[in-house]
Structure formats: C-alpha cells, structure tokens
Amino acid sequence: MGQISRRTILAGAAAAVALGRPAIAQAAPLKVGMMLPFSGTYAALGENIASAFELLIAENGGKLAGRPVTLIRLDDESDPAKAPANVNRLTERDNVDVLLGTVHSGVVMALVQAAREKQIPLFIPNAGNVAATRELCSPSVFRSSFSNWQPAYGMGRALATRGVKKAAWVTWDYAAGKESGEGFRDGLRAGGAEMTHQLTVPFPETNFQPILAQISGLGVEAVGSFFAGGGAIQFVKDYAAAGLRDKVQLCGSGFLTEGVLKPQGAAAEGILTALHYGDGLDNAKNLAFRAVFKAKTGRDADVYAVQGYDAGQMLLAGLVAAKGDAAAVQALAAGIRAAKIDSPRGAFTLSASHNPVQTIWLRQAKDGQNKVIGAAVEALADPGAGCKMAGA
C-alpha cells in the first residue's frame, strides 16, 4: 500500500483516462477513498479511524485479497452541504473502488446515497444513524461501528438489571440523540423500568446549566445521556459541579466518556456507560491491537480506532470472498455476512441489515479509565426495522 501523493493520482488518472476504465485484474490496485473529518471538531476521530484502517492494511502487507491498496484521504469537514460534491470527488474524480466514511451522521447520508446508487461498497466506521441499516440498508452499505440505538439500549437494560425503576434521558436535540433515546427507553422497558423524562439541548450547544438545574427535581434514580466530544466533557464536568454526581447516577451511551476521560478528570469518576468497546477489554486481540496501534501512531487506541480497524477486516473478508473484485457487491456482501470478525471488541458478525451483532459492554469510569465491569447485553442486534435488502 502507500499513501500516494496527489500528483501520482493525477498521473494515474490521466493514464486511466487514456486506457479507459481498466478491467478488474488481480494485480490492479484497489483504491479506497477515506472520506473522514481531518479538520474541525471531529478531526481527532477521523485521524484514529484512518490510522487504524491503514494499520490493518499494513498488517496484510499492503494488499487485500492479493490487490495492492491505494488510500486516498479526503477531508469531509463534517459539512453535509459539501458532502455530495466531496463524495463525487472520490467516486468520479478518483474512481475509488471502496468508500470508507464517516463520523458525521449528516455527511454519511451522502455516502450512503452514492453507495446505493453506484453500488460502490461503503464501510461506515462511526456514524450511527439507524436509517443506514434500517430503511436505507443496501447490499453495498456496511457498518463496522454501531447503530445509535444499540449502546443506549444496553445502558437502559443494565440500569433495569441494577434495580433502577425511573430514569431520564438528556441529549442534544438532533437525530443521534433521539435515536439513542429510543434505545434507552426500549432497554429500560425490556427490564421492566421506565424512561420518565427526556430533556433536550439544541445541538451543538454546550451551555448545560438550564438542564442541570431541573434534574434534581425530576425524581429519577438515574440520568442517561448522549453527548460526545466537547459537549460530553462539559456536560460531565457541569454535572459534577452542580453537585449532582452523588445524588443521581449519571450514565449514558459510551461516547459520554470516550476519548474525553482525561479532560473530564475527577468529574467523571463513577459514571456508568455502555458501549460496544472498552479500552481495558481483557482479550488477546485487544491487547495486541492496542500495542500495535500505540507503536505505529504514538496514540492510544480507542473505539474509533477499533471501528476503523474492523472496517478494514470486513473489507478484507468480503474481498477474499469476491476474489478481489470490489465491484462484485453481492459476492462481497455474502462474504462479509458469513464472516466472523475477530475484533478487539470481541468477535462479532453482521446482521441481515449489515450492522454488527455485538456485545454491549457496561463500563465504569475509574482512575481515568473506562473499566469494563461486565456485559450489559450480549449479541445485541439492531432491530433493523424497515430494511428491504435488494437481492439479499
């Protein structure tokens, strides 16, 4: 593989134009377009996804199913309005065979659209909009991460198991937060508990004082939440500063404490979260992965890195089944559906709607780490409602 320079792409593109679209040959390079945020608020996430994906390819000697891999990075700026043009850059200008992306759930819609229309395999390494593996599911769309519904369901279920009867959900007022809220509600309900309140803050507002002032009056035993990044840091700190930490158990989708535990500091101690991964997961694959990732990048691996890495594993499994031909979408999909992905999060398979069927781990923040304290739900699949997989 190689991080080829832009100029080489230009030269290559010129050659491709001269030859017409080259027939798929075993030896022809496989072009993977990585449309990820490399600037702005989500840049760190994009970097880890890209690095882990590159790691997987490097581990395979720069080749997947015999084909050398060419990676093309494109910064999506997390801007949905620019997303259609950016997707076209990869699919039309660079003629990529495979798409990898992205973090922002609005931007991913443009990727899903291209994958569906052009039948280019798309691997979603983060964005959790349920639609991508429900009503918008497609043989060419695969997710290596989670649906928003899953971690929150796990959290709700775990709370009910621990005896909580009433809980509130606090979130940004946008799709991911609401979809997570549905998971939380369903999880609580499955355990005989109830979600009594849902409080929202406009996205991406980080002034949480208005919400916090209401919580002690709600009469709930736990507060579940969906925030990520800067919002998560601030919410957790403000929650503690308001003196709520010892009164109402704070919990949430794992992103609440993912990658932000250090800045959250002592305020995060004791927070329960549910996620399909935990840094301290004690399995051989995870330990090895974390060591290699650290050695390669100098950064600690996190759930985003795992998702990027597993996107690579899924692509590998599919390509092997399709004998290296990424355009043979049905064969690729069949291969990925049949595979058991040996992930650092624990092995998982893909559901019929192409979303991981995975264990949701219950974690507790302690000494700056998300300590896995058990499984919240094992082998949890997204309901996948509304998915009509063409040709599946």
Place this chain on the structure above:
Amino acid sequence: MLTGVVAQLLNGVQYGLLLFLISSGLTLIFGVMGVINLAHGSLFMIGAYLAFAVASATGYFWLALPAAVLGGLAFGAALERTLFRRFRTRPHLDQVLLTFALILLFEEARSALLGNAFHSVPIPAALDFSVPVIGGFGYSAYRLVVLAICLATAAAMAWLIERTRIGSAIRAAAENTEMLDLLGLDASRIHTMVFAAGTALAMLAGALAAPLQSVYPGMGDGFLILSFIVVVIGGLGSIAGAFWAALLVGLIDTLGKAYLPQAAGIAVCAMMAAVLLWRPTGLFGRG
C-alpha cells in the same frame, strides 16, 4: 421550582457576563475603528488554548489569566499595526473577507501547532467545590469567581471609559473619528490601544471559559454569532449597551433552553429581530 428559577437566573447572568467580555471588545473595535472582526471568535479560542498551554506547562491555572491579557494586548497590537490599520477605511465587506481569511488561518495554525484533540483545563483545586445555593442546588465556586471577575472587568472598563482621559478619547472616537484630531489626540495610537484591548478581552474570556468548557477546535464559533447579536442589540460602540444586551441574551438563551428547548434556537434570533424592528439602531444606539 424556586430553586430552579434562582439557579437558572444565576446561570443566565454568568453566561451573559462571559458574553459581555467577548462582545465589549467587538463593539469597541467596531465603534471606534469601524472594523467588523469575524475572527473575534477565533481570538476567544486562542485565549482558551493559551490557558491550556500555560496551565499544563506550569500547573498553575491562575498564570493563564495574566498570560491571556498580556498575550492578547501584544497579539492585538501586532494585528492592528500590520493588518487592520490598512482596512479601517476599506468597505465593511473587505473587512469581512479579511477576517474570514484570518479565521481559516488561525484554525490551521492551531491544528498544526496543537493538534485536533480535545483538551481540558482543570478547575483550580481551591475552587473545585460547589457552593450550596438555596434548596440543595449546588453552584460551582469557580463559576462564581468567573462571575466576579467579569463584573470587576466591566466596572474597570466603565471607570476607564467614563473617568479617564483615554476613556474620553475613546468615547470621542466612537462618536466621530475626526473628533480625535480636533482634540489633538493621536488617532492611530487610540486605534492600536482599542484593538489590543478588544483582543485581550476576548482572550481573557477564552481563558476564563477554558475550565468551564473543554478546549477544542472551533470552540469560538457559537460565541461569535451570539456576541454579534449582543453588539447589535446593545447598539454599535456602546459598552453600556453591550453590558445590558449581554445579560439579556444570556438570560433569554439560558431560560429559553430550560423552559422552551424547542424554541431556544429561535428565541435569541427572534429577540434581535424584534429589537431591531422596535429600535433599528439597537437599544443604546445613536440615531
């Protein structure tokens, strides 16, 4: 219920005062120099990153505050001398293009120098506790200190502007640029001072906010629009206007989120529109 309302009011005031620090610089720079500075939000971000750098290098957060003020004065003066000076008499739209370019360049510089990770500045240990307000609702001691610092800054500014020679020069300049020449004052020095002070205020606000919110790329974006709204509601160039408008915006934003979350986004914009329809040059605006 009462607890909630009191807490929300406190929050609104504290948020509004932070907004005041940012927008007072903006309104001064606009009023005195006639420059629209879209990069003001980036200055806020730079202040927060500076606080992070100082606090993590020395371990003392309090050092970050003088660092932000002094760094802001120097940085602001340098910006004014090299760039903004030339754009004072250019059309506002040219200033928009210039400062938009600066936003992009500041972001890129930040990304190259400090990376894209989220950072946090711990609240100073001495203030890391909750002060019980009525009814068991705790209020962060650090937030109360921020509130006090903002109020002190506002008072100092009021004194400076109303009672000193420099202040009267600034007021004269905000009234009419030619007035400075009439008073025999060096307009260019006043401009440098005002721009430096505005920059320092924005960076101080960033440093104060650093422990309250995390330090991350693009953190100033939200504040930029809100502080422009404050400037407009208060009336261009009016410090008193910025003060009351910032409190108003802080309170409406905070209360809106608490009691009408669906409409909170629209509320502040609608209020600005309403003020402009009622008084087309802002509450404290001239003519």
Place this chain on the structure above:
Amino acid sequence: MIVASRTGQSLLGAAALAIASMPFWASPWHMQLASTALVAALFALSLQVLAGATGLVSLAQAGFFGLGAYTIYLLGSPPIWITLPAAMAVAGVAALLIGPLALRTKGFFFLMSTLAFGQMLFFVFHDTPLGGGTDGQFIQRPAIGFLVSRSARPMVMLLLNLGVLTVVYASLCALMRTALGHALQGIRSNENRMAALGHDVQRLKLIAFVLAGALGGLAGHMSTLTDGFVSPDLLGWHRSAEALLMILLGGIGALHGPILGAFALTAIQEAGSLITDRPKLIEGVVFLLAVVFLRQGLAGLWTRRGPGTPIPRPVMGAESNRDRGGKPAILRAESVSRRFGGLLAVDQVSLTLEQGILHAVIGPNGAGKSTLVNLLSGEIPLTSGRVSLDGRDISADPAWKRGSLGIGRTFQRTNVMRDMTVLENARLAAQARASIGLLRSAATDDLVQTAWIALDRSGLSAMADATAGMLSHGQARLLEIAMAQAGNPSVLLLDEPLAGLGPEESLPVAALLRDLAKDHAVLLIEHDMDVVFAVADIVTVMVNGRVLARGTPAEIRGSADVRDAYLGHGI
C-alpha cells in the same frame, strides 16, 4: 454596477460554450465539478442582485436557497416543471414576508437582522420535524423524461444548470438596463437622494429582496436536483457568507463578478484538495491575498472602473418640459415647528410658495433655514403644523412621496449618485416622476430627453458623460439644480445652491434661478445678500427658528430690525 462590455460578454459566451461542450471531452467528474460551480454561481448571482446592484448585504440568502431545496423534498419530488416554479414561489413569498421587516434596518443592522431571519429559517428545518430531521433527506429526483439513466445525469444536470444560469444572467443584464435596474443602482449609490427625488425606495428595495430571494430559491432547487440531498446545513449562515466571499472574490462592482468568483472558489477548493491535505490553508491564503491586492475582485482585473457606455443624445423634439399644463402650484406651510430635544429649531413658521415667485429665506447660521427645507421636503417629520401642496395635506407623507408629488429639492452639501454619470443622475431624477413601467428600458427617449433638457438649462451638457463624483464643486452645485428640475417638479426647494461658488460661477447660477422661477414655485435659501436682493420676489428673514420679517427685497433692505438681527449675529 458594471455589466460586462461586448468583449466581456463574448468571453463569457465562449466560456459557456466550452462548458456546454464538456460532454464531448470531459469526464463525468469534471462535468459534476462544473455543475457545482454553476449552481454556486447562480446562488452568488442571486445575492448580487442585493449586494452589488442595490447595496444591501444580506445573510438571509442561504435561507431562501434552503427553502428552494426543501420545496422539492416537501412536494414529494414531482417533475421539474412543477418544482422549479414552486421553489421560486416559496422562496419569493418567504422573502416577501421577511423583507418588509428586515428592510426597516440599514447597513450593518440590516446585515444582522437578515442574519437573524436566516437563522430562524435554519432552526425551522433543524429543530422541527418539518424537514425530515437534522441528518437531512434524500430526494427522489424528479423525472425529466430523458433524465432516467444515472450515467447521463452529470451531463443533463450540467446542461440544465448552464441553461438556467445563462437565462438568469441574461435576464439580470437586461434588468440592469431597465428603469428598475437603474433605480436599484441609484439606491446603492445614494439612498437618501433617491428618496428625495421621489423614488419609493422601500418598495424598490423590497422588489430587489424578493427577486433575490426567488433566485436564491431557484439556486437551491438546482443544487438539490444536482445533488439529490437536502440537509438543514444548506440554510446555515455560513452558506450566505460563502456566497458573499464568491462575490467579493469575483468583484462586487460587476454583474458577472459572482460568476467569476464561484468558478474561482471552486477551482481553489479543487486544487487545494489535490495538492494538500490542508485545503483550508490554501483558501485562507488566497482570500488574504485577494483582499489585500485585488480590490475590485477578479472582474476588476480587466474592467476599468468608470461610467458605462455613453448614451447618444436623442433627436430633440419640438416639445419642451416647461409647460406642465394645469393650474399653477401652491405649497403652503402653516405654523410648522420642529423640536430637537430641548431646541426649537423651527418655531411656528408659515409661508406660501407660488409658481412664478422666487421666495428667498435668509437668516444667520442656525436660524433653522435648512431645517425648514427638510420639513417641507419631508426629510424630517414635523413636530407640529401643517404642509399642503395645492390644497392637499402632505404633512404625514415621507420624502419620496412628496418628491413624487412634485416637490424637488437641492441639498446644502452636494448629494448626488457619485459613481454614476451626470446624465444618469439627471435621468434617475427624471425617472422618479415619469410614469413609466419599472421594466421599461431606462434609456427611453423621453426620459433621456428630459434629462438632457435639464442639463442644457443648467449648462452641464458638456459634462453629461462625466462621473458625478469627479465634478468640480461649481459643476456639482449645477448638477444639484439640474436633478431637482429634471423630475419636472412644480415646487423647487433650493438649499444654498450657490454655497462655495466664486463670483464668476455665481452669476450664471443666479440667472438660472431667475429663469426657473418662471415656471416653478421656488424657495431659495441663500447667504449671499447681493444675489438674494437681485433675484428674489419675496424675502423672509428667519432668526432663532422664527420669522422675523417678510417683504420685498426693498422692504427688507430698509428694515432696521433685520439689520439689527444680522449685526447682532455678527454678519
């Protein structure tokens, strides 16, 4: 606003042909890239109707763009001949609702109030279920019959976008030549003067706002048709700011500026993504260089700033505009007063102006003379009293209304459309009161003729094609008078028309004043006593806002009171 010259238009046409031929030589990607640039150009052009042509900088434009886009989604993707007019109608109606509110503010405040209204539209789609959520929605692309195969889509959309942009650009070029186009440019140049001439400035600005909104909706419609995807971010203020950047990059002074800017920005972004992982850095540097070195934008590189093509003088008919027919005009002020805070600037002044009579008002500085003129012309409202024209009470009418009823005026400090030619200034004055349709060509013979007659009468014909801002002081004073009479008013309010003129220059102007009094009711404010006593029929003396004396020049000359008042004030 510069409309590209013949050569410029040919170059643009050649570029359009090159784009139209792209299906023969370009890759689908380059066609899509061109489509993106065309839609961006259309959007920026829609904003140029406000920013460049009318001088209104709006940040609500993305809101209208988004409304056009969401119209397709909300209608459930019917065919294009339904969605296209619907998108323009929805955005236009929204602009019609927002416009009257936003246009109550001016300058920077207008910028901010449009920001507020634009963001409110954004929140409607972002925070309510109306638009299908924060993540955005796919659009089932409307069937256009031939737009069935996916592989043909880049080509079809390219040609469609090119066609729409061409039609819009050509229409706007034509618009700039109409009475409306000229009036909008007059507003950009000098809004207050346009109102004083009798143009209904608010209505004209609203027309521009609605037109821009509808075109913005059209741009959003084409964008969504091209991309097949809507999201609330389309309405965000960043989008408006980006269009503004394109305009500035391309040149705010030229109608084709936004087109150049859109293509330049698209090229910069594409080049940036090809050569570096940090395209924003390239963008930032390019913007910085552009604003420092490229003051008129790209269009300014090969367009010299200056007056437009000279308009040939039409063959004069025998008619003259001197005979208005009907009965002579009478403007009557009854006990008018105006208070500024604690100061009574004009106190219970009554006077009558009649056709054929030159009524001079003299008095020391601060006597309230200019305020009186402003009260009569409607620039400032009355505190009390009544003003009537030919028996009709006009006390509550705003300046533009009084102007349109036949009250013409000049200003103490020269107040003209500085970046337009002398003839264009006079023509805009003539247009204000001529009952021609807004969409008729501004260069209709009778308008131009009226303007020429006014210039002839003021002795400015030789300077007709000079830019007004370049005139000498004396010439500018003459232009003031020419503009005041070009509107064919019945009443002329002349506020120190001789101010700053040397004796040599004063003489012809004094003769002109005498001449004007034959067919107008004239009010003259003047300091030069020699001139006043030479030309005036009646003289009113004002001191401290009050009428001190009134009479013929001879009576006033002999009045001891007047002499005392003047001596008391050191004159």
